[in-house]
Amino acid sequence: MNKAAADSQTFRFGGHQSFALRTAWLPKAALAIQEGDDVFSDPLRGVVRLGLGKNMVEALRVWVEAYGVATRNNGKWELTGLGKALFGAGGYDRFLEDEQTLWLLHWNIATLRENPFFAWELLINRWSERFFTTTEIMIAFAREAERAGRPLSNVSARQHFDVWLHTYLRGRNGRGEEGIDSPLSSLGLVVRAGDRETAQGRREPVFAFDLDAKPTISDTLFAYCLHDWWGKAFEFEETVPLSSIAFGHGAPGRVFRMPEDEVLARVMRLAAGRGARIELIESFNQYMVRRPARPTETQLLRDLFRQQPAVELIDA
Template identity: 45%
Template sequence: MLTSARPHYRFSGHESFACRYAWLPKAYRALRNDPLIFSDEPRAMVELGLGKNMVRSLRFWVEVAGLAEADAERGRGLRTTAFGDALLGEEGADRYLEDRRTLWLLHWKLSSRDEGALFAWDFLFSRWPYPELTRTEALGAFMRESEKLGHDHSQVTLGQHLDVFLHSYLGARSGKTALEDSLDGPLVELELLQPVGERKGEGGRFEPVYSFRREPKGEITAALFDYCVIDFWQRNHPGENSLTLRDIAMAPGSPGQVFKLPEDDVRARLESRDHGYPAPYTYQPSAVQGLLFRTSATVSLEQVYAQELADA
């Protein structure tokens, strides 16, 4: 069962800045010290060493990455989430984003959001029907989809949103640039979107062609994959005890789509169940359509990183 478009999309808020490498740990530490830091922009500029627009962008990224959320109890400010604490806290699994699996988790959080989904991430990872794209092709599709959704976004707004997406995965790092000051973000390391050449557009000009790396990805461990399967299940189908292979491999916001995994790889992952932790689901193969059945077990971040250490 393929789900429909997300109820609410975000097309802006990043202030046209892709998330930079050191931003998320920096924002997390600042919020732990002062949950109201982003409510006072001049002070945040001094504390974080960023300009006003970058401060606003950082607040956006720390929220959409699932590391912080609006503090409903205080009525203002942000509070760090359980996910953020488990990842970046004093005893966190990866405080400085040094583990590649952390980058896959952040990619998952950005690309599988339901409420407040990032339009470019949702559309290009889950709904774009082709293996390749150019900026012109994607922007044209953005314009058509925006109109279909009842928005009146300008080409400039959608172009900026698209450029932030492209910059997030392609980057522009110079060997002479310090990591702290690099314009590249952490997701560039995943090499999920790759330049594969050029082709001539409608205006006769050549432009870069980008391809999604749709192949089995061994760095996405079994525990990480299962963590995302259960997260997808709980958020999109909370009352259902079973899902199909197609749900996990092809549905918008699913692990198969977000990670760009071939269906055969997804099937092989579902069939392989000797991972050293209680299985969160069982899988029943079928010549027509395999089925997953939920168990009472779940997968924690601790198990995700424990498995990685065991496999290292």
């Protein structure tokens, strides 16, 4: 999706029932779906099987789709190819223990095309500053609601931002499920960065993105995301500027908040690697990246999990 398309898109501010994802939720839901147990069409069944409150089950129904783990086809829930590879029998990361999986989940929700959430669109794909405050985000939310011609209460806007923030920020307060951090908070993508005085003379927290290199993201995962973005944003283009990969809407460099030199280094390694799917070209004092052929999702997933038996679960 390019910027113009994003500006004409309609985004969601709710549906998550004010609950961010919890670590155990996706594995629980994936196991139930794999066993043919419809825990989402029948809320009571979901409460019993998943051991969650009704509102949490409704939130989880939203998250399994948003994170790319499961989808509903012809009235039946089923795991996606990625969901099978991660959580199926012999899956690669059935209990969300690998940081690569968490980065991949972050990628999926940040680049969601069907019914995307505005907090991810704004903060991941549009926000160019390192720092931000709640006040600034609430103003941006109000502008988006006005642009879309839809009502948005201050309470709903704040809940939506809180869900996004609690997805990435460590240190939630509370008991039981309310006190459990989101698994994506371990990525350290968002941190507390002090306080700032508002126009009304109050102090409010300042938050910041981690803009340092991301060594925990493998080159294989970066390649998967690069091709995924390329297919969505430049489906019929064989060549794209390196700058688009680093800074473009929904691009790996922007979504992962990677320094430009790290993006270049990764592309260089991928272009020089055995069986490379891309080429790096220096043209008119800028780098261009060429992709002679578009790999399929199955090929990309097999690359990503090539040393794992889970690849056998992905349909060709």
